[in-house]
Amino acid sequence: NAGVTQTPKFRVLKTGQSMTLLCAQDMNHEYMYWYRQDPGMGLRLIHYSVGEGTTAKGEVPDGYNVSRLKKQNFLLGLESAAPSQTSVYFCASLGMGAGANVLTFGAGSRLTVL
């Protein structure tokens, strides 16, 4: 099982450029999440999805958009990248069911905005 796969792993952008991070999971999980991790800030939730075709805002949604057109994929888009969006981004998925409330994380995507 691949679990949760994020692409790309690294990316450098110029201010104002756009890009999309892809998260794919092969565990048939309903819930998917995008977090960003910054020094001293812990993991902060950007957007999440509770099922195919649904999305919701997290703690820090501004400047990001998401889509969940297929159950296995959760895309995070930056329309106009800003230096403040330099961060490591983690995708995670969560299965429903008894005792299943444990996130499975992807390996992370390091984004630098110049």
Added chain:
Amino acid sequence: EDKVVQSPLSLVVHEGDTVTLNCSYEVTNFRSLLWYKQEKKAPTFLFMLTSSGIEKKSGRLSSILDKKELFSILNITATQTGDSAVYLCAVEAYNTDKLIFGTGTRLQVFP
């Protein structure tokens, strides 16, 4: 506002020492508290705690939850250099689809 606070933020010890990491929370409709270990990449799951006073144990790591005082501790005995990591605490509430994470405790274990 729901929040999770971890302390200390950073800890430096020598191999063989015992460490205690703290996690306190203020969350409405608490459901569970989770501990994760993050080394270089993604966080990996350690423990999930739902009931007070019941210790979860895995090798040299153990954790316990106090729902009355709203905190959890993670103990690591006989630390090894491989224990060096950021330890994250997260809390889940009923009727929500999210985990609330603390900022983490960075543990460095030197030989």
